[in-house]
Amino acid sequence: MSRVRVLVGTKKGAFILSADGTRKEWKVSGPHFAGWEMYHLKGSPVEPNRIYASQSSGWFGQVIQRSDDGGETWATPDGSALPAPGEFPRGVSNKFVYEGEVGTHKWYDGTQHPWEFKRVWHLEPSLTDPDTVYAGVEDAAIFKTTDGGKSWKEMSSLRSAKGHLWQPGAGGMAVHTILLDPKNPNRIYIAISAAGAFRTDDAGKTWKPINRGLRSNYELPDPDAEVGHCVHRIALHPSRPDVLFMQKHWDVLRTDDSGDQWREVSGNLPSDFGFPIDVHAHEPETIYVVPIKSDSEHFPPDGKLRVYRSRTGGTEWEGLTNGLPQKDCYVNVLRDAMAVDTLQPCGVYFGTTGGQVYGSPDSGNTWSPIVRDLPAVLSVEVQTLP
Numbered sequence: 409m410s411r412v413r414v415l416v417g418t419k420k421g422a423f424i425l426s427a428d429g430t431r432k433e434w435k436v437s438g439p440h441f442a443g444w445e446m447y448h449l450k451g452s453p454v455e456p457n458r459i460y461a462s463q464s465s466g467w468f469g470q471v472i473q474r475s476d477d478g479g480e481t482w483a484t485p486d487g488s489a490l491p492a493p494g495e496f497p498r499g500v501s502n503k504f505v506y507e508g509e510v511g512t513h514k515w516y517d518g519t520q521h522p523w524e525f526k527r528v529w530h531l532e533p534s535l536t537d538p539d540t541v542y543a544g545v546e547d548a549a550i551f552k553t554t555d556g557g558k559s560w561k562e563m564s565s566l567r568s569a570k571g572h573l574w575q576p577g578a579g580g581m582a583v584h585t586i587l588l589d590p591k592n593p594n595r596i597y598i599a600i601s602a603a604g605a606f607r608t609d610d611a612g613k614t615w616k617p618i619n620r621g622l623r624s625n626y627e628l629p630d631p632d633a634e635v636g637h638c639v640h641r642i643a644l645h646p647s648r649p650d651v652l653f654m655q656k657h658w659d660v661l662r663t664d665d666s667g668d669q670w671r672e673v674s675g676n677l678p679s680d681f682g683f684p685i686d687v688h689a690h691e692p693e694t695i696y697v698v699p700i701k702s703d704s705e706h707f708p709p710d711g712k713l714r715v716y717r718s719r720t721g722g723t724e725w726e727g728l729t730n731g732l733p734q735k736d737c738y739v740n741v742l743r744d745a746m747a748v749d750t751l752q753p754c755g756v757y758f759g760t761t762g763g764q765v766y767g768s769p770d771s772g773n774t775w776s777p778i779v780r781d782l783p784a785v786l787s788v789e790v791q792t793l794p
Contacts, residue, residue, distance in 0.1 A: 409428055409429040409430075410428075410429045410751055410792055410793060410794060411426065411427065411428055411429065411792075411793040411794070412426065412427050412428075412429070412431060412749050412751065412755065412790060412791070412792060412793070413425070413426050413451070413478065413479075413790070413791040413793055414426070414747075414757055414765070414767070414778070414788060414789070414790050414791075415449040415450065415451065415459065415479075415787075415788070415789040415790070415791070416438075416449070416759055416765055416782065416785060416787070416788055417446035417447055417448050417449050417461070417462070417744075417785070417786045417787040417788075418439075418446060418759075418763070418782050418783040418784060418785050418786055419445055419783040419784045419786060420439065420442065420443055420444070420445075420783035421438060421439030421440060421441050421442040421443060421444060421446060421783065422438055422439065422440040422441055422446040422449055422461060422479075423436060423437065423438035423439060423440070423779070423782060424436075424437040424438060424440070424478075424479045425437075425765065425778050425779060429751055430769070431751075431755055431767060431769040432769075434778050434779070436779055437479060440461075440479065440482065441461070441463050441473070441482075444463050444464065444465055445463075445464045445465060445527075445786070446461060446462065446463055446464075446786065446787075447462040447464055447527060447528060447529055447530075447744075447786055447787065448461070448462045448528070448529065448530050448531050448744060448786070448787045448789075449461040449462070449531075449787065449789060450531045450532065450533060450789045451533070451789065451791040452533040452534075452538040453533065453535055454534075454535070454536060454537065454538050455476075455538035456478070456791060456793050456794075457475070457476055457477050457478040458474070458475070458476055458533070458538045459474070459475045459478065459479055460472065460473070460474055460531045460533060460541055460557065461473040461474070461475070461482070461531075462527070462528040462529070462530075462531055462543075464527040464528065470504070470525075470526075470527050470528055471484060472484065472485060472528065472531075472543075472557045474556060474557050484557075485553075485555075485556050485557030485558045486558050504525050504528070504543070504545060504551055504560050504562075523547045523549070523567070524547050525545060525546075525547070525549075526545070526546040526547065526580070526582075527545065527546055527582075528543050528544070528545050529544050529545060529546055529582040529583065529584045529744075530543070530544040530582075530583065530584050530585060530586055530744060531543055531544075532544070532586035532587075532588060534588070535588050535590055535593075536593070537554075538556070539553070539554060539555055539556040540552070540553065540554050541553050541556075541557060542586050542588075542596070543560065544582060544583030544584055544585070544586050544598065545582065545583060546580045546581060546582035546583075547580075547581055547582070548566075548567075548571070548574055548581045548582055548583050548600045548603060549562055549563075549564070549566060549567070549583060550562070550563045550566055550583050550586065550598060550612070551563065552612070563612040565612060565613060565614055565615060566583075566598075566606065566612075566615045568614075568615070569606055569615040569616060569617055569635070570617065570634060570635045571603075573603075573635050573636060574600065574602075574603035574635060574636070575602055575603070575636060576601075576602060577601035577602035577638045577657075578703075579601060580601070581600065581601065581602065581603070582600065582601060583598050583599070583600050584599060584600070584601060584641070584743055584744065585597075585598060585599035585639075585641055585642050585743070585744075586598050587642060587643070587644055587649075587652075589649045590646045590649060591649055592609075592649070593611070594608070594609055594610055594611045595607065595608065595609050595649075595666075596608050596611075596612065597618075597642060597644070597652065597667065599639040599640075599641065599642050599654075600639070601638050601639060601640065602636065602637065602638035602639075602657070603635050603636065603637070603639075604617055604618075604619040604622065604634075604635050604636065604637040604639055605617070605618050605619055605637075605639050605642055605652075605654065605667055606618060607666065607667050617634045617635050618663075618666070618667030618668065619633075619634060619635065619637050619639075619667075619670070620668065620669050620670065621661065621663075621669050621670035621671055621672075622637045622639075622656065622659075622661070622670055623659070624636065624637045624638065624656075624657065624658075637656065637657075638656065638657035639654060639655075639656055639657075640654075640655045640656060640657060640682070640683045640684075640685075640743050641654070641655045641683060641684055641685045641743045641744075642654045642655075642685070643685050643686050643687050643695070644687065645687045645688075645692035647692055648692045649666075650664065650665060650666045651663065651664050651692065651721075652666070652667060653673075653685050653687065653695050653721075653722070654670065654685065655682050655683060655684065655685040655697055655743075657681065657703060658680055658681050658703070659672050659674055659680050660672065660673055660674045660677065660680055660682075660685065660697055660722060661673060661722075662721060662722050673718070673721065673722020673723045674722075674723075675718070675722060675723035675724055675725055676723075676724065676725050677697070677699050677716055677725050678699055678709045678710075678714075678727075679699040679700060679701055679702065679709050680699070681699065681700055681701070681702055681703055682697050682698050682699045682700050682741075683698070683700070683740070683741060683742050683743040683745075684696075684697065684698055684741055684742070684743055684744070684745055684746035684758065685697050685746075686746045686747060686748055686756070687748070688748065688754050688756075688771060689748050689749065689750040689751075689754040690750075690752070690754055691719070691754075692721075693718075693719060693720060693721040694717065694718065694719050694771070695717070695718050695721065695722065696715055696716070696717050696746065696748075696756060696772065697715075697716050697725075698713075698714075698715055698716070698741040698746065698758065699714070699716060700740055700741075706740040706761075707737070707738035707739065707740060708737055708738070708739075711735060711736050711737050711738060712729070712732075712733070712734045712735070712737060713729075713732045713733050713734070713737040713739065713760075714727040714728060714729050714732065714734075715727075715728045715732070715756070715758070715768075715772055715775075716728065717771075717772050728768075728772040728773065728775070730773060730774045730775060731766070731768075731774050731775035731776050732766065732775050739760035739761050739762035739764070740760065740761045741758050741759070741760055741761075742759075742761065742785070742786060742787070744786065744787035744788070744789075745758055745759040745760070745785050745786065745787055745788045746758040746788060747788050747789050747790040748790060749790045749791075749792045750792040751769075751792060753769065753770050753771050754771045755767060755768060755769050755771075755790070756768045756771060756772050757778075757788050757790055758788060759782075759785025759786075759787075759788045760784075760785055761784040761785065762784070763780065763781050763782035763783055763784060763785060764777050764779070764780050764781075764782070764785075765777065765778045765779050765782065765785060765788065766778065
């Protein structure tokens, strides 16, 4: 019987939740890296026990960790063992260096600011090579390693896609989403808050904005602006990578032509503001979002935690509430904190800023908390294991 491993990054450490295919009884491992901000963990799709983790601290800097045994043990990819608490040197490990003439980008007040490395928001392992990983960082850039994390090189051409006009959102300016096209190894999609969505068709040599159809009336005076849109998350189904779904600052959207043109599919949602969006593992037209009240009130409408599901690729939505709190619930679900497994039926998982991780073994029909009282959840990823 297949197994499931849920990788949870939190404000104060990482946790690994595991279960057999019934997804009824869960084992909890952690906290790993207790006290550290663990922005993102993700496993290799070709080597199931290989996991990469982004470990960050304002005091000690950024470290990339790697496990080759499913999270039992960890080491920095240069071969050194994980130091004990209190032994971390200050500074940045696994060097991320902006290449060449770094240049500047424009801030809200019109002043120019140099690009600065702050942290790794998202790690995306290659679909074919366990030693190749892409990292989305703040300030907005994408890096790549081909040696399992020992060294990283910036794909600096991204900043040529009108990078001087990018501006930070409320949470900073970061490459927070990276999608690899399983049918075209040269195509990568990314999203930046608050610059928009971008695509390369030549493995990162060139990039272009893919934001036609997006409207950001509150942020951008030009309704046809190529960049400057606050995209929160994009998602696709591997069988149909030309169709993407987007949760924007406001609006849920879809494209059927690889991002060349977007259209709104918010439909009957109670709010079209939210952060995560994901696609059912076996039904490419079934998508999930978690609406929150507004950009200033980051909690569910009416204090009721509801995942919304569309089986029609958007526009028509149903609220999924069975097992979720429907009174006095004021948590948020962040952009990287929802994921699906590939079992039958498809499992859906999400974590909250209140420290709960919920799971549904039946595509969202029923929910239950896998674990409670964790630190605020930053990311949730799932591995389906043999």
